[in-house]
Amino acid sequence: MKKSIFFWLYFITSIILAVYFAVRIITSQMGRGPISTVKHIETYGTNAKDDEIIKMALGVSPGTNLRSIDLHQLNNRVSNIPGVKESAVRRLPNGNIIVKIKKHKVIATWTDGSYYYPLSADGTKIDTPSTERNDNSIVFMGVLPDNLTDIINNVSSISKYIDYINMVESRRWNLHTKNGTTIYLPEKNPEIAINKINVLNHTHKLLSRKLDIIDMRDSARILVKEKK
Numbered sequence: 001m002k003k004s005i006f007f008w009l010y011f012i013t014s015i016i017l018a019v020y021f022a023v024r025i026i027t028s029q030m031g032r033g034p035i036s037t038v039k040h041i042e043t044y045g046t047n048a049k050d051d052e053i054i055k056m057a058l059g060v061s062p063g064t065n066l067r068s069i070d071l072h073q074l075n076n077r078v079s080n081i082p083g084v085k086e087s088a089v090r091r092l093p094n095g096n097i098i099v100k101i102k103k104h105k106v107i108a109t110w111t112d113g114s115y116y117y118p119l120s121a122d123g124t125k126i127d128t129p130s131t132e133r134n135d136n137s138i139v140f141m142g143v144l145p146d147n148l149t150d151i152i153n154n155v156s157s158i159s160k161y162i163d164y165i166n167m168v169e170s171r172r173w174n175l176h177t178k179n180g181t182t183i184y185l186p187e188k189n190p191e192i193a194i195n196k197i198n199v200l201n202h203t204h205k206l207l208s209r210k211l212d213i214i215d216m217r218d219s220a221r222i223l224v225k226e227k228k
Contacts, residue, residue, distance in 0.1 A: 037065055037095060039094065041055060041096070041099065042096055042098045043099045053081055066091065066095065074097075075087055081101075082128040083126050085103060087102075104121075107119060107148070109138070110125055110141070113141070122148075143170060157194065164176050172184075177207055182213050183216060196222070211225065213225040
């Protein structure tokens, strides 16, 4: 059966393309040719500040020979950047390197008394401490709980008055206000006690008064001790 001119045209084109891509693959593996070196580094899930940190961690610049790059090693460098929860580093056929990251969501701060560490929702301390605290952040000291988000949600209504929060004997919370008052929360249903504090603060400005202790551990009554 006689072949049409279109058949031969497609056949020749496919042969040319196959040879072209084979040559590019071979030259790339030999460290030669236009796709054998890094062209660009593309990042996803980042901002401008993250981009600079990632590029410094990678230590790879445009023009670097692709054969000298260990993607596993590059990914380890990115994953060790403070604040990075997940990362993936890939090499594209065109010579580009792409980096995708997922960052921890910071919801609070933990302090050792000198430095402040951002906290993610799962309680992970992000290793980027600062000597200055964020005024809008809820601060924890000591042992961290499993239900970190629960206590944060409960305290949010009075968070602007709170200096820091610490767990007592791994079973209940003390709230320390910015004016020096310690609030003893009950072991069970601390959210009810916090709600009472919030109501009393609206009606009597409780958290603005010079008090030493507000004891909420007895659900039947509130014990208040003034500063001497």
